[in-house]
Amino acid sequence: MARRILIVDDQKGVRRLLEELFKKEGWEVFVAADGSEAIPMVDNIMPDIVLMDMKMPNMNGLEASQAILTCHPGTSILMMTAYGEMDVVNKALDAGVKRCITKPFDIITLRNMVNEMIMEIASSKK
Known part of the structure; x- marks a missing residue:
């Protein structure tokens, strides 16, 4: 089963960059422009990991x-x-x-953090 990631960021360029990165890594990728859009998506897709921007309009x-x-x-x-x-x-x-990771972040560092998180999730399910 594919790993699922939800990317929540109000900046279209950031969403697109991260979407491309994680698709290349074999993830099933979903995107939301803000927190209020992301909440119902979590209910529907049940992502393994959510990448959440802090500062966004409507709902941070x-x-x-x-x-x-x-x-x-x-x-x-x-x-x-x-x-x-x-x-x-x-x-x-x-x-x-x-x-948490601070912006601007190194894309490889972010990818490695996500990979560590998914390994922690996998080991906790054993």
Whole structure:
């Protein structure tokens, strides 16, 4: 079964770049432009991992992550934040977000973090 990833970012270029990267890695990729669009998608697709941008219009990444984790507490979320938002990072981790990466990030570092997360998920299901 294909691994599923949901990419949530209001910047179309970021969504497209990450979508391309993870499709090449063999992931089934879904995208959302903001948190309010992402929440019902999680219900429908049940992604293995959610890449969530922090700053977005309508509903920010922290609010969306809290809503997703309330309904799906086992969801693995990686939050993408701007450099220096340590208070936000701490709130996200307290809410149940698994990892955070600061923007601008190295694409290889992000890919490696996602691969580590999927290995952790796989080993926890054994």
